[in-house]
Structures are given as C-alpha cells and as structure tokens.
Amino acid sequence: MEEINNIEVVPCTESNYLKPFRLLYNQNGTKKSWDFMRTHDSVSVLIFNTTSHCFVLVKQFRPAVYMCEWEKAKTKTSQGAVKTEEGEASESQEGQSAAAEDTSSQWPPASAGVTYELCAGLVDKPDLSLEEIARQEVLEECGYDVPASKLKRITSYRSGVGVTGAKQTMFYAEVSDDNCVSAGGGEPREGELIEVVKVPLHEAMTFAYDERIPKTMGVIFSFIWFHNNMSPKYKISTNV
Amino acid sequence: MEEINNIEVVPCTESNYLKPFRLLYNQNGTKKSWDFMRTHDSVSVLIFNTTSHCFVLVKQFRPAVYMCEWEKAKTKTSQGAVKTEEGEASESQEGQSAAAEDTSSQWPPASAGVTYELCAGLVDKPDLSLEEIARQEVLEECGYDVPASKLKRITSYRSGVGVTGAKQTMFYAEVSDDNCVSAGGGEPREGELIEVVKVPLHEAMTFAYDERIPKTMGVIFSFIWFHNNMSPKYKISTNV
Numbered sequence: 001m002e003e004i005n006n007i008e009v010v011p012c013t014e015s016n017y018l019k020p021f022r023l024l025y026n027q028n029g030t031k032k033s034w035d036f037m038r039t040h041d042s043v044s045v046l047i048f049n050t051t052s053h054c055f056v057l058v059k060q061f062r063p064a065v066y067m068c069e070w071e072k073a074k075t076k077t078s079q080g081a082v083k084t085e086e087g088e089a090s091e092s093q094e095g096q097s098a099a100a101e102d103t104s105s106q107w108p109p110a111s112a113g114v115t116y117e118l119c120a121g122l123v124d125k126p127d128l129s130l131e132e133i134a135r136q137e138v139l140e141e142c143g144y145d146v147p148a149s150k151l152k153r154i155t156s157y158r159s160g161v162g163v164t165g166a167k168q169t170m171f172y173a174e175v176s177d178d179n180c181v182s183a184g185g186g187e188p189r190e191g192e193l194i195e196v197v198k199v200p201l202h203e204a205m206t207f208a209y210d211e212r213i214p215k216t217m218g219v220i221f222s223f224i225w226f227h228n229n230m231s232p233k234y235k236i237s238t239n240v
Numbered sequence: 241m242e243e244i245n246n247i248e249v250v251p252c253t254e255s256n257y258l259k260p261f262r263l264l265y266n267q268n269g270t271k272k273s274w275d276f277m278r279t280h281d282s283v284s285v286l287i288f289n290t291t292s293h294c295f296v297l298v299k300q301f302r303p304a305v306y307m308c309e310w311e312k313a314k315t316k317t318s319q320g321a322v323k324t325e326e327g328e329a330s331e332s333q334e335g336q337s338a339a340a341e342d343t344s345s346q347w348p349p350a351s352a353g354v355t356y357e358l359c360a361g362l363v364d365k366p367d368l369s370l371e372e373i374a375r376q377e378v379l380e381e382c383g384y385d386v387p388a389s390k391l392k393r394i395t396s397y398r399s400g401v402g403v404t405g406a407k408q409t410m411f412y413a414e415v416s417d418d419n420c421v422s423a424g425g426g427e428p429r430e431g432e433l434i435e436v437v438k439v440p441l442h443e444a445m446t447f448a449y450d451e452r453i454p455k456t457m458g459v460i461f462s463f464i465w466f467h468n469n470m471s472p473k474y475k476i477s478t479n480v
Contacts, residue, residue: 021250024250064277158355158454165303214398
C-alpha cells in the first residue's frame with residue numbers, strides 16, 4: 001500500500017517540532033538536571049459506527065516507528081558490532097554523523113512503520129474546547145460530522161512522562177453512516193496521508209491483543225473500555 | 241512530600257538523552273520530512289501483591305510533566321499574551337531564549353509534576369530478555385525479587401508514535417510480602433527518586449478513572465486488564 005523511497009536520515013540541529021530544553025533543579029536537596037521537550041496536549045477519539053458496528057481507526061506511516069524498526073534490523077544484521085548510544089555519552093554529535101552515513105543499509109518495507117491509531121490531534125487552538133478540537137479531528141481524519149456535544153469524555157492521562165509529559169484526553173464518539181460527509185484522510189496541506197480503517201466489533205478484542213498488528217495503547221485500552229462500558233448496548237463477543 | 245527548588249530552564253543544544261534526527265523521504269510520490277528522536281524500547285510491569293491485595297505503583301516527580309503545568313499556569317496568567325510556538329516557525333532559537341528568561345514566573349508546587357506510573361524501564365541491555373529487564377526493574381524500583389519466569393506478558397504496543405515510536409511491552413507480576421527484599425526506590429546512582437505506593441484492589445477502578453490523580457494510560461489500562469482477566473481469581477468491586 002504505502003510506497004516509501006528516497007529515504008535519508010540527517011542530523012536535526014534545529015526543529016520546529018522538537019524543541020529540547022533542560023530543567024535544572026534541586027529535588028529534596030539533590031541537584032538534578034532533566035532534558036525534556038515542549039509539546040501540546042492532545043485529544044484522541046474512539047469512534048464507533050452504529051450502522052456497520054465497526055470501530056473507525058486511522059492507519060498511517062509513522063517515520064519514528066519506521067526508524068525504530070530500521071535500527072533493530074541494522075543491529076541484528078551487524079550482530080552486535082553497533083555501539084549502543086549509551087556508550088557514547090560525550091559523543092552525540094559523532095553519533096549523529098554516523099547515523100547520517102548509515103542510510104546505505106537496507107531499508108525495511110514501508111509497512112514496518114505503519115501503525116493503527118485512534119483518531120487524534122494536538123490541542124493547539126486556545127480558543128476551542130477539547131470537545132471542539134476532537135470534533136474537528138473526527139471530521140478531518142475520518143470524515144464524520146458529529147456535534148461536539150455528542151462526544152463523551154472517557155478519561156485523561158499523561159503521555160510520554162519521561163520526555164514530553166503532555167496530557168491526553170480520550171473521547172468516545174458514536175457515529176452513523178448518515179454522519180459520513182467525506183472520505184477523511186487528514187489535511188493534505190499539512191502533509192497528512194491517513195487511511196481510514198474499520199475494525200468490526202466482533203473482531204475488536206482479537207485485534208486489540210494481536211501483537212502482530214502494530215498499534216497504540218489507546219486502541220487497546222479504548223476497545224476494552226467499550227467492551228466493559230457499552231456491552232449492555234452492543235454485544236461484543238470476546239474473551240478479554 | 242517532594243521539595244523542588246532552585247529551578248531554572250535553559251536551552252538544550254546537545255543532549256545525551258534527546259537525540260533529534262530528521263527523516264527525508266518520498267511517500268507515494270510526495271516529498272516529506274519528519275523530525276523524530278531515537279529512543280529505546282521499554283517494559284512496564286503491573287505488580288499485584290497477593291498478601292495485601294494491593295497494586296504496587298511508583299510515584300515520581302517528572303520534570304516534563306511539571307513544565308507542562310508551568311506552561312499552562314503561565315499562559316493563563318498572561319491571559320493570551322503569550323505567543324504560541326506554532327506562530328514562531330522560523331524563530332525557534334528566539335523561542336528558546338525567551339523560555340530561559342521566563343523562569344522568574346511563579347513556579348507551581350512540586351506536586352504538579354508528580355505522576356503515578358507502572359514500574360517500568362528501558363530495554364537498554366542487549367543481552368537480557370525483556371522478562372529479565374522487567375524483573376530487574378521490579379527489584380530496583382519496588383524491592384520485590386521475583387523470578388523472570390513468573391512474569392506474564394500482557395501485550396505490546398507503540399508509544400509516542402509521533403516522536404519516538406518505541407515499542408513497550410507490558411507484563412504482569414504477582415508478588416507476595418515474602419518476595420519483598422528491599423524498600424525499592426530506584427537506583428540512587430542514576431539519580432532516581434522513586435516512591436513506591438500501594439493501591440488497594442477495592443479502590444483500583446475509582447483510582448483509575450479519577451482524573452484528579454495524575455497517571456499514565458498504562459496504569460488505567462492494566463487495572464482494567466486485571467479486572468477483566470484476574471477477576472475469577474481475585475474479587476474486584478467496581479463498575480468499570
């Protein structure tokens with residue numbers, strides 16, 4: 001499906017997306033330092049289509065996931081000849097150059113970087129409520145037009161506590177085929193290439209725990225939340 | 241509890257922990273670029289103490305979470321006078337300097353950065369199995385000595401798909417007071433200041449969905465997994 005080519009890894013000395021900072025502080029009298037990144041909070045939405053009794057997920061090529069797989073394949077090939085990052089504590093610039101040169105190694109297929117995820121987006125519009133931002137993501141990514149008032153808040157939690165620490169709020173949206181106004185697929189002007197995929201309700205639990213299907217924890221958690229909370233309303237056959 | 245002071249934010253031009261790279265590629269004929277960070281895979285462990293019928297979690301001060309809260313407090317105080325990062329696409333260096341000067345703002349209490357998490361650790365020892373790494377984390381962070389063979393794999397998933405994309409594998413470990421060999425608390429030489437906390441089984445679901453208690457999705461998901469899968473063995477009173 002996805003075709004990825006002309007791949008090149010280069011050092012990233014300045015980024016509009018990754019902004020590293022360092023926090024210096026004393027914790028209970030101990031002097032500490034921690035590198036972190038600024039990010040936005042986010043929303044994610046479990047979408048259930050009541051017409052087809054399917055969950056609506058998004059599937060996309062994730063460069064960061066792809067590079068993890070590339071790294072693993074490379075390490076396996078070189079059979080331990082690759083130095084670990086930890087051993088190069090004072091050589092991070094050299095480490096970066098090495099990576100930039102390594103692009104001649106064999107690249108894994110694009111599918112190695114494709115993941116299944118909940119519809120989601122950043123909270124980067126200060127004037128909009130979380131529900132309104134979630135509503136826009138459901139429309140842009142998945143093509144369903146549902147009023148913000150129909151979004152049910154599931155819960156919130158911290159993501160990436162080591163590096164970003166942002167808050168993610170998860171919603172549940174019931175949609176029907178009547179709400180479907182476009183094919184979705186994200187904002188092309190933002191470079192989004194998102195595929196909308198449906199997971200039938202009766203396959204949901206097998207999907208959730210099948211480790212061969214790359215996915216986020218949000219998919220697994222929300223499917224189980226649905227199983228536990230919506231089962232009086234919809235039947236779901238499973239042995240979670 | 242935690243005392244945090246002498247706080248200072250400084251730009252982070254080179255880090256041993258955050259290593260940004262840029263991937264240049266063609267996706268289905270469209271030229272794209274994505275900034276990402278290399279990280280290690282990780283393991284997390286839901287620990288259940290069968291003597292006290294409690295879950296064993298870790299609680300720690302997370303600078304990244306703290307800075308998110310500081311940012312929010314600052315934005316609220318300035319009532320919209322703060323520019324958003326997105327508006328400064330070509331001014332990231334200036335943005336960093338500004339942040340470094342902003343430290344005179346009032347800092348929130350340390351508790352704003354404290355989160356409840358599963359016992360967890362990075363997969364950074366190539367010679368060890370995931371189970372063995374998980375076993376070491378349970379011992380170091382929580383003080384329980386359990387054989388790796390007693391760890392039950394729950395599932396795996398991708399975390400931080402936008403930035404890191406690493407794989408996290410979640411385990412379940414049953415421990416008893418007899419396995420407790422130390423107070424835990426992490427590796428002081430690695431600067432870890434970890435508090436071991438117990439959540440009684442009968443309070444677990446209220447804890448999981450109480451948004452006032454800052455926690456990771458792993459805590460919520462694993463408590464529900466336990467509820468669904470261990471209920472024949474242990475009673476858990478809840479309305480999940």
